[in-house]
Amino acid sequence: MPVLDIARARVTDVVNAFATPLKASHYVELVNPLWTSHKLQARVEEVWDETADSRTITLRPGRNWRRHRAGQYVRLGVPIGGRRFTRTYSISSSPERRDGCITITVKVLDGGRMSGHLVRELAVGSYLPIGLPQGEFVVPDSTPVRPLFITAGSGITPVMSMLRTWDLVGNMPDVAHIHYAPHRYDVIFATELARMAERHRRFRFEPVLTRELDGAVEGDRHFGAAQLDELCPDWRERDVWACGPQSLLEAVEQHFEDAGRSRYLHIERFRAPLADVPDDAEGGEATFVSAGDRVTALAEPATPLLRVAEDAGLNPQHGCRMGICHTCDVPLVAGRVRDLRTGDLIDEPGQLVQICIAGAAGACELALTTPSN
Amino acid sequence: MTTAMTTATTTGLPVDLPDAVIEQLGRELDEIYDATIASLGADDERYIRRLIRTQRTLALGSRVAMLAGAAIRPRGLLGRKVGPTGHRAGAALLAGGTAGLGLAKILENMEIGHNVMHGQWDWMNDPEINSTVWEWDTVCSSDHWKHGHNIVHHTWTNVLGKDRDIGYEIMRTTSEKPWNPVYLAQPIYNTLLALLFEWGVGLHEIDFDKLAGGTRDEKIEQLELFQGFARKAVRQAAKDYVLWPSLAGPGFRDVMAADAAANLIRNVWSYVIIFCGHFPDGVHLFDESVTEDETRAGWYLRQMLGSANIDGGAAFHVLAGNLSHQVEHHLFPDMPSNRYSQVAPRVEALCARYGLPYNKGPLRRQFGTTIRKIWRYALPGGEDKIATAPAVPGS
Numbered sequence: 001m002p003v004l005d006i007a008r009a010r011v012t013d014v015v016n017a018f019a020t021p022l023k024a025s026h027y028v029e030l031v032n033p034l035w036t037s038h039k040l041q042a043r044v045e046e047v048w049d050e051t052a053d054s055r056t057i058t059l060r061p062g063r064n065w066r067r068h069r070a071g072q073y074v075r076l077g078v079p080i081g082g083r084r085f086t087r088t089y090s091i092s093s094s095p096e097r098r099d100g101c102i103t104i105t106v107k108v109l110d111g112g113r114m115s116g117h118l119v120r121e122l123a124v125g126s127y128l129p130i131g132l133p134q135g136e137f138v139v140p141d142s143t144p145v146r147p148l149f150i151t152a153g154s155g156i157t158p159v160m161s162m163l164r165t166w167d168l169v170g171n172m173p174d175v176a177h178i179h180y181a182p183h184r185y186d187v188i189f190a191t192e193l194a195r196m197a198e199r200h201r202r203f204r205f206e207p208v209l210t211r212e213l214d215g216a217v218e219g220d221r222h223f224g225a226a227q228l229d230e231l232c233p234d235w236r237e238r239d240v241w242a243c244g245p246q247s248l249l250e251a252v253e254q255h256f257e258d259a260g261r262s263r264y265l266h267i268e269r270f271r272a273p274l275a276d277v278p279d280d281a282e283g284g285e286a287t288f289v290s291a292g293d294r295v296t297a298l299a300e301p302a303t304p305l306l307r308v309a310e311d312a313g314l315n316p317q318h319g320c321r322m323g324i325c326h327t328c329d330v331p332l333v334a335g336r337v338r339d340l341r342t343g344d345l346i347d348e349p350g351q352l353v354q355i356c357i358a359g360a361a362g363a364c365e366l367a368l369t370t371p372s373n
Numbered sequence: 374m375t376t377a378m379t380t381a382t383t384t385g386l387p388v389d390l391p392d393a394v395i396e397q398l399g400r401e402l403d404e405i406y407d408a409t410i411a412s413l414g415a416d417d418e419r420y421i422r423r424l425i426r427t428q429r430t431l432a433l434g435s436r437v438a439m440l441a442g443a444a445i446r447p448r449g450l451l452g453r454k455v456g457p458t459g460h461r462a463g464a465a466l467l468a469g470g471t472a473g474l475g476l477a478k479i480l481e482n483m484e485i486g487h488n489v490m491h492g493q494w495d496w497m498n499d500p501e502i503n504s505t506v507w508e509w510d511t512v513c514s515s516d517h518w519k520h521g522h523n524i525v526h527h528t529w530t531n532v533l534g535k536d537r538d539i540g541y542e543i544m545r546t547t548s549e550k551p552w553n554p555v556y557l558a559q560p561i562y563n564t565l566l567a568l569l570f571e572w573g574v575g576l577h578e579i580d581f582d583k584l585a586g587g588t589r590d591e592k593i594e595q596l597e598l599f600q601g602f603a604r605k606a607v608r609q610a611a612k613d614y615v616l617w618p619s620l621a622g623p624g625f626r627d628v629m630a631a632d633a634a635a636n637l638i639r640n641v642w643s644y645v646i647i648f649c650g651h652f653p654d655g656v657h658l659f660d661e662s663v664t665e666d667e668t669r670a671g672w673y674l675r676q677m678l679g680s681a682n683i684d685g686g687a688a689f690h691v692l693a694g695n696l697s698h699q700v701e702h703h704l705f706p707d708m709p710s711n712r713y714s715q716v717a718p719r720v721e722a723l724c725a726r727y728g729l730p731y732n733k734g735p736l737r738r739q740f741g742t743t744i745r746k747i748w749r750y751a752l753p754g755g756e757d758k759i760a761t762a763p764a765v766p767g768s
Binding site for chain 1: 407413414415416417418419426429430433491492495496497498499500501503504505508509510519520523524527528605608609611612616617669672706707
């Protein structure tokens with residue numbers, strides 16, 4: 001087998017030598033963007049509106065896709081106004097799906113640039129950069145479990161992938177599922193879930209509607225101990241998977257910690273719990289990551305981050321130090337920086353930052369190792 | 374607008390503008406830059422993606438045409454004998470493939486590669502189309518280019534003793550440079566440079582004085598630069614002169630010659646465009662003293678006075694990598710090149726308002742005066758022709 005691998009690598013080298021300085025895959029992309037090996041893209045096959053503010057997008061990933069495990073998420077890039085933005089979405093389809101497609105279901109978040117674009121403007125037939133499936137929010141294949149799912153809003157998507165798989169294969173375990181949504185018509189996949197509950201007696205679906213139509217709520221219908229006892233009396237005997245907004249996850253975490261059952265709780269977050277940075281925040285802790293080393297330094301608001309890094313004993317690649325040559329460009333990992341020339345804020349992870357003319361605007365983290373082909 | 378010429382032997386700032394006025398000019402140029410960058414969007418993205426796709430399709434199609442031409446020219450497909458018609462068709466395919474590949478290399482090197490490496494498309498946040506990873510289709514490695522060009526040349530534009538692009542170290546293009554008998558031969562090696570331009574660019578970053586007589590560390594540094602160049606050059610040469618020709622079997626030499634001709638077309642064209650950037654009559658050179666305490670506005674002023682534009686239509690500008698808008702490129706090196714033609718009239722209007730020369734002209738004028746300079750300065754003496762402020766109406 002290794003001999004075969006070596007032979008294949010040699011052939012690939014020779015074929016690529018014809019395309020230098022590119023790879024042969026760059027020319028394959030001209031024929032079909034799904035056949036490339038130098039990057040992974042997916043074609044938008046179908047868009048389907050689920051509720052007023054959510055939409056399911058069917059994607060056909062390229063040849064190098066690896067089948068996901070139910071519950072995993074994927075990174076998706078979308079160019080908006082010419083700029084690429086990347087977000088992660090849980091896959092809502094079953095890995096057992098036969099046509100090689102996956103689905104994600106996106107709900108418009110308040111002020112969400114990417115979710116708004118995906119739900120309102122995405123065109124069928126476009127190609128989007130996609131990552132490989134990732135994440136540990138999965139149900140073990142081997143050991144039998146009695147899951148309790150607690151989800152809210154679009155947090156239902158990874159759980160949907162699990163339920164669809166059991167439904168398709170026909171081995172639905174004893175499942176209790178509590179799902180929160182504002183109104184009846186906000187419940188994503190409502191019809192499919194109702195049918196599933198009819199088909200499988202061991203699947204119990206408990207939708208909790210947190211608001212009446214006129215906005216008045218009769219008592220608190222959000223997650224709580226008494227409500228859990230009522231909807232799922234045997235919760236102490238179950239493994240729990242929870243996915244939803246930060247407030248729900250905090251309440252669930254607290255409850256299971258108090259009950260001494262934290263180790264049975266699995267959580268999927270939409271985003272890392274970062275403190276909000278006020279708009280006028282300036283300066284802050286700058287962290288530079290380079291070959292696994294992390295160096296943190298306090299950055300004055302008007303000091304270029306290149307200077308901050310140098311003062312901290314680092315030697316980032318740089319050139320003109322006046323914002324014209326782009327030798328010092330490094331990707332932003334997290335946090336926010338300010339272009340000292342224009343005052344514009346940059347807070348998009350992955351965005352290249354010219355550190356010779358950018359200062360910290362709150363805490364920020366930059367990857368000093370330059371990406372290479 | 375006719376630009377008045379004078380001869381000058383000093384290389385200080387040739388315009389007598391008060392600092393406050395220069396700063397005002399700087400603010401106006403900043404405004405042009407900021408407004409353009411703020412307006413970048415999906416149309417610009419479509420432009421560069423479409424151009425890259427077109428360029429790659431053209432390159433691949435041209436190579437396939439060459440192989441087909443080489444296959445039918447001598448003996449016909451499958452060894453059947455071909456008459457003169459088949460022979461002509463084969464030769465036409467070879468010629469078409471050569472022209473197509475030359476064009477593809479021009480597009481890749483100039484409008485795509487050079488500009489991507491300047492960071493003009495970094496704003497798209499694309500992992501491939503950005504200045505940190507782009508590698509272009511020439512023997513010059515991107516890393517070397519980004520140092521010698523983006524850092525040294527664009528920061529120290531036309532500063533004597535600093536900008537290694539003044540005469541490319543090997544030629545005398547100004548009376549400020551002392552004459553030496555070696556320069557008698559410069560019309561000859563200028564021609565050689567045009568023919569072998571990519572090799573000249575590839576070796577430009579290497580300091581042969583340091584390689585020969587520098588300290589141990591300097592020698593090692595230059596040797597590493599040379600090794601980097603050699604690695605890239607071997608890959609490039611293998612592709613064009615061994616691998617693709619070998620696919621043609623008995624037509625090996627046909628395809629090798631066609632590839633060499635395509636590289637030659639690219640070399641001569643890029644040489645012509647690039648030499649028109651800073652050498653035509655009227656461009657200014659500067660003493661290092663000019664750059665002391667130089668503000669951003671002062672840097673702008675130096676870029677405007679030290680660069681020259683070439684007139685032409687839309688297709689010409691794309692083929693020139695928009696370096697025909699050299700003034701705008703030097704003012705805003707990281708502005709996407711498809712926007713230069715849009716800002717050029719504003720820059721020209723600003724020049725008129727501030728009484729500054731704006732060096733532009735047809736290719737024959739810009740290239741003609743460049744060549745004349747190279748021939749004239751081969752001999753001792755000579756006088757630099759410097760553009761002076763045009764008469765400003767009402768001032």
